[in-house]
Amino acid sequence: MFRILCRAKIHRATVTEANLNYEGSLTLDPLLMEVAGLSPFEQVHVLNLNNGERFETYLIEGEPESGTVCVNGAAARLVQVGDPIIVLAYALVPEDKLHEFEARVVFVDENNRVVRIEKGKALLRARVK
DSSP states (O other), X not given: OEEEEEXXXXXXXXXXXXXXXXXXXXXXXXXXXXXXXXXXTOEEEEEETTTOOEEEEEEEEOOTTSOOEEEEGGGXXXXXXXXXEEEEXXXXXXXXXXXXXXXXXXXXOTTSOEEEEEEEEOOOOOOOO
């Protein structure tokens, strides 16, 4: 059996741009992608903390060290510049590998600069019989 676990999270990034006329995706500063362990074209879930909207898209790289968080295409209607968002990526992890799994959470400031990085382990608790 596999479990779906959050493997990467960028917490409270600030939307810097919403571009309705772009073909789609979420443009991120490559530094944010790197520290979170995310790749271009990787699927992510985006959660808007201001209005509760949730959507899926994929990542593209923006300008390095720009702090860019730009929601593109149709999803641009789901955010406003200045909205705080959470970006999540998931992984399928076999149960026998849960003890090896480590998630990465990246905390950023209001300019989308990395403040700290935390790592977390998935623990399979003993089942009570």
